[in-house]
Amino acid sequence: MALTLILIATLLAAGSGLPGVFLGRSSRWGQRVAVGLMASGALAGLAGACLGLTSAQDRIVVFPWPAMGDSLIGVDALSAFFLVPIFLMGGLGSLYSLGYWPQDQHPENGRKLQLFWGLMVAGMALLVLARQAMAFLLGWEVMALSAFFLVSTEDHREECRQVGWVYLVSTHLGTLTLFGLFSLWRWATGSYALLPLASEAVGLGVLNGLFFLALLGFGLKAGMMPLHFWLPGAHANAPSQVSAMLSGVVLKMGVYGLVRFLFLLPDPPGAWGGLILVLGAISGLLGVVFAIGQHDLKRLLAYHSVENIGIILMGLGLAMLGRSAHRPEWIVLGLAGCLLHVWNHSFFKSLLFLCAGSVVQATHTQEIDRLGGLAKRMPWTAGLFLVGAVAICGLPPLNGFVSELLVYLGLFRTITVPGAGGSAAVIGAPVLAMIGALAVACFVKVYGAVFLGTPRDHDPAQAHEAPLSMRAPMLVLAACCALIGLAPGLVAPVLDRAMAGLLPPGSAPFSVASLVPLDTVGAMSLALVAFAGVLALAFTARGRAARRVGTWDCGYALPTSRMQYTAASFAQIIVTMFAWVLRPRVHPPGIEGPFPRAAGMHSHVDDLVLDRVLAPVGRCVARWCDWIHQLQQGLTQHYVLYILIAVVLMLSTLLPIDGFLSRLFAR
């Protein structure tokens, strides 16, 4: 039943963009049909996923695929767990595009967007369902390629095309690695089916090979730190609902791949978990540090995805450590934190990107330092962004706190157990704390600069609140954040179910609820909300009676909105603190002489990997290749000459020159 529903939903999603292709370029009906199909698909898919989460049995259906052996497809609780954000965001994003990317205003690329949106959702659903490597790869490629077309939706912009290419190259690298991974898997196990490997089936060398290939391939998609280089540009330049989907859901397919695959491998060495934990810590810390250095709203959010993937990986690393050390409670806490953060991040990051989208739509800029004072013009967007910001900082009473709490507790458990080394906790806990503080800094900066204060550079009169079709998806996502934050006890059984298949079979059954008092946490969060609400009510009346004057400006006569503290200045202390890794570039104004001309100053933080490593290396290779370019003049005659030379040379090799010469001189 669950599988049938999900397959129907997948088909509906895949076909949702098709009718629009046959309709006119500026007809809104194609889009309406697409949204309708996508919404019904999402409802069916969510129903199927809920069924999959509640029903115990794991049904696997065999689809005949002659070329590749039979392909296995099935829903277990883990698949269903990941299907929830896929279909939720698939439906909500489609609805959002009704207001954000209306077909009649974007006749040139609206239909492309609808078509590939549906295909991407379907691809992800397929890859989550797949139990066989080839079906998995099929879904993976459908997702990755649709994402390429979605990222390059606005292909008339140079920058958009550029990031599209970077994305395409990196996703192909990832796919190549996965090809290697599954070929090795096939060689080691003799089949493409993704079934758990027996303990003594393969040697440690092969296991290590499988692990590193999986880490590379899936890590590239997930945006793990050194492999994140494609992510900020792609997410910043796609339409906002696409950015939301990419950040919120598509990255998680890398996490899904890692979780699914690593738990098929038996007896992980402790180094695996340690490596994942360290990589997660690096991603988390550097992700948020780079986010603080950004001036572009969506680019900043994209770097925060790297940070959150880091937190997710820290949970996963802890779980892997637990598997190596045979500590089921570490597995449960780490994995629960990892999985719950997957959900949470998909909710609040999507929410933030959708809010960013409505800001961009209202002001036509995503440069933080040009915005300001939007909270008055766009109260809904501002309020919802605040919810997302509090959630992403991992602050109570919202959902981000719950998943971080799980990871924290898991990390702390590694030192309270006597005899166990505390290195995981020493690396993890302070880093996680620092990430939390930096995230607060970053989102205070964003929220303050974009929504508070007074408008800086844009025309405030033009800013308008987003239409209902855009607000509704944001409201739903904010409600999800609040629900998980205020009633975390509700998700505990879901997490237990999702993890049931991953825990070692012989171990004592630990449930999340038995390890973490989620109900108490929920009650405290509720108490916090209620308390703050009561206090706020008490002050509302006094606030209304307040006199309104200008902001205190130390008596300066002519304050302008340009004098506000900019986001760049706000971040400056932290950027200086982390200058050793951020390497901010400042182009100072050249002010000379007694009557200097108008001067400008700007600064930017380049990406660590793309701009500091890959681009210079690429330029270097290009310079080496320059001399080849001299052969390439575009003159037909030259090319024919090359052919001639090649032919003569090849024929000459057949000539016995030695014999010929000896005959010549012997005479």
Next chain:
Amino acid sequence: MMHILMHGLLLLIMPPLLLGVINKVKAWFGGRVGPPLLQPYSDLVKLMRKGMVLSETTTWVFRFGPVITLAAVILAGLVAPMGRFAAPVTFTGDLIFFAYLLGLARFFTTTAALDTGSPFEGMGAAREVAFACLTEPALFIALLVLAKISGSLTLADMLHGPMSGFPAQAAAPLILVAIGLFAVLLAETCRIPVDDPNTHLELTMIHEVMVLDHSGPLFGVILYTAALKLFILGTLLLHVIAPFQTGLAWLDWSLFLVQMLLLAAVVGVVESVMARLQMRHVPYLLVAALLSCGFGFLLLIG
């Protein structure tokens, strides 16, 4: 039940007294008589009765920021145990809840500051969030040390130590942690040497500059919250530096009171004998605190 009531009462009533003590000590050092000990209470009452003036730029965030901050800090106070008594609310992981409540408080204080659009307040907020990036890890390493020593994940058990009291080999790490925590306390509550609550130049302030535009009852709430934060972090620190207990409930409560006032006096002494650090040197102090806690952890597991 009685202890919970006592906890709540002390939590709500005592904090402004600490400010009074600090001011008194500073006055003595300056050779003045100083304001009466209970002056902060009168200030609060006066502020609560005054009207409010709001900036035209501000939104609801400005008005609710201090209120949400107050709620978060009070809730954090419910989790932190006083003396040898259990906190009213105790659960596994409450230490993280505690730390993140302070984070929430910081989020809304700084957001409210930015709501005014004033460059001074933005400056203060930037300093506040930047320095927190170093105090938070220090706090968490300190918590790690305590968790390692006690083997527990609730704030109460961690601070009270094992049943037999803190073991002997934990003494050295605990001293280092206490030093680190004291620096964290000074930074979080914006006291000298990190920030000077009595300074009068907007450009050099951290906490005071963020609340320039708050007035009347809202400013009262902010003052009260600051005192509350000092009180709560003080209770935390007291567990580490003076884990004494007598066994008699009333004696323990009075011991706690005396210790708390002494701590306030120490803060006052520090404020009197030290100058404020240069703003760019503050991170060094915080990194030193971080290293102190980290070194404590190394001693413990080494």
Next chain:
Amino acid sequence: MTSLLNAILVIVLVMNLFALAASRIRALIRIVAVQGALLGAIPLLVPQHVALPAVLMVVAAVAIKGVVIPLIMMRALRDAQIKREVGPLIGRLPSVILGAAAILFAVLFADQLPLADQHEGVLLVPASIATVLVGFILLTTRVKAITQIVGYLVLENGIYIFGTLLIEALPLVVELGVLLDLFVGIFVICIIVNHINQAFSSLDTRQLVSLKE
């Protein structure tokens, strides 16, 4: 029969040199037309092969290479109204010397090849290789689009000579297909010649470099 074939091949080789030496485009086209027609007739000289399809093939080859393609090219030449001089990149004498060197190389090379008995003593292989090389020389040293076509034609003639070696093995259909390809190719190029002329007011293919990014 072999001597007749060799005679024709020698004529073809000499015509290669003429083609390199030609100074007028019209003359060049005529030389290549005659060369093509002569070569088209070669299958008739392979004795065991005179059958109806072969005859048809010969007729088609002679007609296309000797008549149709030259006509098309002449027409393109007239339409484009270009100067009649070939305008080579290197002088005519060096071209001829290069061509002679190519023939020498071809003969030397052909000596080294192990051939079937029936082809011993026949100039087919050296003539083929020499013609191909001369075609290349024409292509590299002539700059006008029309002369480029001539170069391709000579190149193709060389390949055609090589094809006659395999005349027993190669189905006629393939030969006809090659012929058709050639015809269509030349046709298209002649159309392009006009377009190049319109776009650049010259047939100098060096102008096309400006299309490079």
